[in-house]
Amino acid sequence: MIDSGTLVLFGAKGNLARVKLIPGLFHLDACGKLPPAMKILSVGRQEVSDDAWVAEIKDMLEKKFKGNYDQLVFDRFIKRNIYHCNLPDDPDAFKKFALKLNDDKKFTKNFAFFLSVRPSDFALIVDQLAEQNLLDESQGGYRRVLIEKPFGTDLETAIELQTSIEKHLKESQIYRIDHYLGKTALQNILITRFGNSIFEPLWNNQYIDHIQITNHEQLGAGDRTTFYDATGALRDMIQSHLLQMLALTTMNRPKSFSPDAIREEKIKVLESIKAIPSASFDDFTFRAQYKSGKIDGENVPGYLEELERDGLSPSSVTETYAAIKLFIDNEKWKGVPIYLRTAKRLHEAGTYISIKFKNENSIIKNSNANWLIMSIQPKETTHFEIQTKIPGLNDFDFRTSNLECFNRLDGDESIDAYETLMLDLMSGNQSRFLHINEVKAQWKLIDPIIAHWMKNKTPVVQYPAGSCDPIESKIIFENNEQFWRKSLHE
Numbered sequence: 001m002i003d004s005g006t007l008v009l010f011g012a013k014g015n016l017a018r019v020k021l022i023p024g025l026f027h028l029d030a031c032g033k034l035p036p037a038m039k040i041l042s043v044g045r046q047e048v049s050d051d052a053w054v055a056e057i058k059d060m061l062e063k064k065f066k067g068n069y070d071q072l073v074f075d076r077f078i079k080r081n082i083y084h085c086n087l088p089d090d091p092d093a094f095k096k097f098a099l100k101l102n103d104d105k106k107f108t109k110n111f112a113f114f115l116s117v118r119p120s121d122f123a124l125i126v127d128q129l130a131e132q133n134l135l136d137e138s139q140g141g142y143r144r145v146l147i148e149k150p151f152g153t154d155l156e157t158a159i160e161l162q163t164s165i166e167k168h169l170k171e172s173q174i175y176r177i178d179h180y181l182g183k184t185a186l187q188n189i190l191i192t193r194f195g196n197s198i199f200e201p202l203w204n205n206q207y208i209d210h211i212q213i214t215n216h217e218q219l220g221a222g223d224r225t226t227f228y229d230a231t232g233a234l235r236d237m238i239q240s241h242l243l244q245m246l247a248l249t250t251m252n253r254p255k256s257f258s259p260d261a262i263r264e265e266k267i268k269v270l271e272s273i274k275a276i277p278s279a280s281f282d283d284f285t286f287r288a289q290y291k292s293g294k295i296d297g298e299n300v301p302g303y304l305e306e307l308e309r310d311g312l313s314p315s316s317v318t319e320t321y322a323a324i325k326l327f328i329d330n331e332k333w334k335g336v337p338i339y340l341r342t343a344k345r346l347h348e349a350g351t352y353i354s355i356k357f358k359n360e361n362s363i364i365k366n367s368n369a370n371w372l373i374m375s376i377q378p379k380e381t382t383h384f385e386i387q388t389k390i391p392g393l394n395d396f397d398f399r400t401s402n403l404e405c406f407n408r409l410d411g412d413e414s415i416d417a418y419e420t421l422m423l424d425l426m427s428g429n430q431s432r433f434l435h436i437n438e439v440k441a442q443w444k445l446i447d448p449i450i451a452h453w454m455k456n457k458t459p460v461v462q463y464p465a466g467s468c469d470p471i472e473s474k475i476i477f478e479n480n481e482q483f484w485r486k487s488l489h490e
Ligand SMILES: NC(=O)c1ccc[n+]([C@@H]2O[C@H](COP(=O)([O-])OP(=O)(O)OC[C@H]3O[C@@H](n4cnc5c(N)ncnc54)[C@H](OP(=O)(O)O)[C@@H]3O)[C@@H](O)[C@H]2O)c1
Pocket: 010, 011, 012, 013, 014, 015, 016, 017, 043, 044, 045, 046, 086, 115, 116, 117, 118, 119, 121, 125, 148, 149, 150, 177, 178, 179
């Protein structure tokens, strides 16, 4: 249950807070999810008067809801909002901040600090909070710290950050974000697997041929070329979101649906993924970049052209398409390849997990395999392909038919991933946040691929914007029977 604590939002003037977090908190308030006495203390580094902050909130809500909100809810929301300025050049800034927060008349003793600041500021702010004795739970009340993504840029920097913050915080106080975990459709993976007794007996190498985890976007790097070129598709998507989808898809049944039990099984499976053999990188991994092409009929520039436009090196080998093959080293998954792929500027946008079942046991010659597809976005559906008889005299004429569950129906509650995660933070539920061992296991897998790709500076394969997967990406398949699904239905 959420109590009437204080959500302290560091970085309140930043982009994420303005676009997602503050409008998200407003939406939660409008849905009646925030307790009446809960406070939101927004911390920025510029001086803003109370009236100007109200005007800024109004502006954020206008952009998001286009005037479509209730004045009474707005008034209630404004009452729980307070802005605090933490001047960057004031040596006493955190002392003054602590003085404000420790005012028992305004705030209870329960504080959840959401660090929506640049990654280089995470450790520093935790140090400063600790210096003011704001992280010590022995004083009564909880003290939680949410760390935004990314948690390090490789294993070494992740360990460095962890070493720094664990001086002041226990694991139970740290909420490392991967906002995909807040998506209902990801939670649906566990419901599909463990809420239906028909799937779990088939969920192993005896019945599953391979798994594909896909995230495709039509968008390009846009105006984020500096960030993107330093990051790449592998770090941006596969290291975090796709490996988390893999963990939810392949973990063993947890003892219960408690946060600790779920995280325990996710950690186990992530730690069981085999490192890619160093001699096999070129058979297990593939990267490419989009060149100019057409998206929805519109001409769009290539990645290297965008870099050049922004004054960056047009000889970059940073990948905008990444595909890798992984194997899990346990009895259940032995020999089952798991393919992860992510790309910008592909023919369509979609995030989905596709499971191809073996069809060796089918009595029908040349039968198609069964596929189960759990679609995360844009459609939230579960799609199952089965063989059915074509009506008529020919006994064994069959076709593939689709069973489709629409997991979101008109009138269903619509809570954004960040909103879910803020509620979890306030209620102390860590199941949708990353344990440090998950973060470490993820970087351990990804670091060697990045190192291998960094060594090779020859130009990477180019695919036209708006096309399907580059044909060369097939190199990572185990056999000729395996192919990328083009979309949810093909
Ligand atoms: N989960 C995701 O997929 C996802 C998506 C977007 C962003 N993020 C992450 O979210 C974080 C925020 O992103 P953003 O785009 O909002 O960044 P941003 O626009 O740069 O905002 C960061 C804000 O933090 C402020 N700040 C720094 N130190 C502070 C302090 N001690 N007290 C108060 N404010 C402080 C900065 O102020 P100054 O301008 O004065 O420095 C700036 O306003 C980043 O870590 C980013 O990587 C994650």
